[in-house]
Structures are given as C-alpha cells and as structure tokens.
Amino acid sequence: MDRKNFIYKVGDEIIEEKEALKDLGVWMSSDCNFKEHIALTAKFGRRMSGWLLRTFKTRAPEHLLPLWKTLVVSKMEYACQLWSPHRINEIQELEQVQRVFVRRIDRDSNNYWERLKNLQLYSLQRRRERYIIIYAWKILEGTVPNPSPGDFRAQHHPRFGRTCARKAVSSCSQRIKTIQAESFFGAGPRLFNCLPRDIRDLKGVSTEAFKRRLDKFLTSLPDEPPIPHGPTSRGAASNSIIDQLQYLKCEQRCGSGGSPDWPW
Known part of the structure; x- marks a missing residue:
C-alpha cells in the first residue's frame, strides 16, 4: 500500500x-x-x-x-x-x-x-567535520550515549590500531544507502578512521586533551572550502579531511611535495 x-x-x-x-x-x-x-x-x-x-x-x-x-x-x-x-x-x-x-x-x-x-x-565545513570526529571519539570512549551500540563500535587491530566500525546497510534502495552513508553513522567512522593512529588510539584522556591533539593535526592540512565564484585550484578532490589527507599522502609517495613533519 x-x-x-x-x-x-x-x-x-x-x-x-x-x-x-x-x-x-x-x-x-x-x-x-x-x-x-x-x-x-x-x-x-x-x-x-x-x-x-x-x-x-x-x-x-x-x-x-x-x-x-x-x-x-x-x-x-x-x-x-x-x-x-x-x-x-x-x-x-x-x-x-x-x-x-x-x-x-x-x-x-x-x-x-x-x-x-x-x-x-577553520572553514565552517572543517569545523563541522571536527565536531563529528570529536563526537565519534566520545561514543567510543563511552562519555556520551551510543545511539546504536550493536553497530557503532570500536574494533582493534594490532597493526592499524583502533578504528570505528559501522554495520553496512544492505537490501535497500540507493537513496537509503546514500542517506545512511552521509549521516553521522556513515561520516563519523570514515572521518575518525582516516586520522593518524596516535590520535585514534587516544584513550582515557580528557576531551580537551583529545581536541588539542586533533587540532594540531588539522592545522597541518589545507583548508580550502568550496565557495561560489571562489578559487578552484585545490589539489584534493574536495575539502573534506579525508580527501585532503589522501591528496597529501599521495604527494609524499610520489615525491612531488609534502612535508617531512606530517603526523601520519
């Protein structure tokens, strides 16, 4: 019906x-x-x-x-x-x-x-992604309620350290999959997992200590948000932390730039 x-x-x-x-x-x-x-x-x-x-x-x-x-x-x-x-x-x-x-x-x-x-x-886009990361970390630390304990959870790997797992949506339309992927439950794990291991593995510290370490990392990344009729010479696919970090990693691997002080 x-x-x-x-x-x-x-x-x-x-x-x-x-x-x-x-x-x-x-x-x-x-x-x-x-x-x-x-x-x-x-x-x-x-x-x-x-x-x-x-x-x-x-x-x-x-x-x-x-x-x-x-x-x-x-x-x-x-x-x-x-x-x-x-x-x-x-x-x-x-x-x-x-x-x-x-x-x-x-x-x-x-x-x-x-x-x-x-x-x-920070650009407003970067600030929003920063807040998503902080909230994801708080859930993993148990300092705020977990809306979906069975799905949104920490997983540990001896090589990669702590990451955030989220159960994938299956048997639904592409529209529903997109909504889920761009929601906090999709964006939160993606953003958290792209961070350097030393940040992801921070446990038992205050929220302010986590923010300071996160901000030190974020200031090393370009912040180039999309704006109408603005500059378009960004090297990364987008201004998202994920894409900016991926672009800088690629630059380092290719030997075409980057900094020896990148924290990953």
Whole structure:
C-alpha cells in the first residue's frame, strides 16, 4: 500500500503529515535531507553577522572574531553532527556566510582561503567535520550515549590500531544507502578512521586533551572550502579531511611535495 494512504492517529486525533518539522531545535525533513534547517541556519548567520557589523564600528579581528564565534558560529553549528550537509551547494551556502564576514575584517587578501590562514580560522565545513570526529571519539570512549551500540563500535587491530566500525546497510534502495552513508553513522567512522593512529588510539584522556591533539593535526592540512565564484585550484578532490589527507599522502609517495613533519 502507498504510504500516502496511511492515516496516523493519537486517539481520535489525526496526525497531520508535514514536509518538515522542528524537533529539539533541528528542522527534520520528511526526506531526511535537512534542506530547511540548512537554509534557516544560513539565513540566521547572515542576519547575525550583519547585526555585528552594524553594531560595532571596529573591524579589528581580535574584537570581532570572539563575537563571531560566540554569537554566530555557535548557533550555526548546533547539532551539526546530525545535519551536516554533503551537497556542494549547501556547503557553499553556509560557507558564504563566513566568507562575507571575514572579508570585512581582513583586507590584506582577496582570497577566502588565504583569509582563513591569516585569521587562523577553520572553514565552517572543517569545523563541522571536527565536531563529528570529536563526537565519534566520545561514543567510543563511552562519555556520551551510543545511539546504536550493536553497530557503532570500536574494533582493534594490532597493526592499524583502533578504528570505528559501522554495520553496512544492505537490501535497500540507493537513496537509503546514500542517506545512511552521509549521516553521522556513515561520516563519523570514515572521518575518525582516516586520522593518524596516535590520535585514534587516544584513550582515557580528557576531551580537551583529545581536541588539542586533533587540532594540531588539522592545522597541518589545507583548508580550502568550496565557495561560489571562489578559487578552484585545490589539489584534493574536495575539502573534506579525508580527501585532503589522501591528496597529501599521495604527494609524499610520489615525491612531488609534502612535508617531512606530517603526523601520519
């Protein structure tokens, strides 16, 4: 039977079907793509960054960046482990908010990627992936609840160290497989497992200690997010930590660059 023919009730009250519904601060789409939430998040970021620039005359990074991170970025990243986008246009829509803001406080460069370096900022895409990694590590450490203990789990190998395992989805449509692959349960293990072994094997340390070690590693990777009409000379297939790391490893193996200080 077609799902549209089903009627759901609580007692005698019919539950109305909606395309999107807000639950604990996140707009859940009926097709699991979070497009409403991403659009509203970008709209909020544009509005708040505009308010900051109108309210404060200073353009000094040491004054505006703490306000940006506290009042804008913290709200734009709420529950991003759940809804972090994988579509290029949605990544660009969110990244454009920060791009416009930093353009007003760093006029030494016309390149967004260079401005991120000058201001020692992560792109919003890199920040979301960082939070996914941290949450995956917390699950493996048992400091936060595991939504799927039978599937999302640690596995240990004498050669490769600790990795994060996730049961693969089978016997379903390609659309469902894509949703699963791009969800936290797909992206979390992929991002965690691409890290150097010394980070993956960190156990029994504080979250702050793990973050410091992770940040030391992430600052060694290029951060080149996709932006509309922006630079396109990225060597890696995408700005994802996975692709940037793979590209740098390939460069090292081919002897065409890289650094002797890479931590892998």
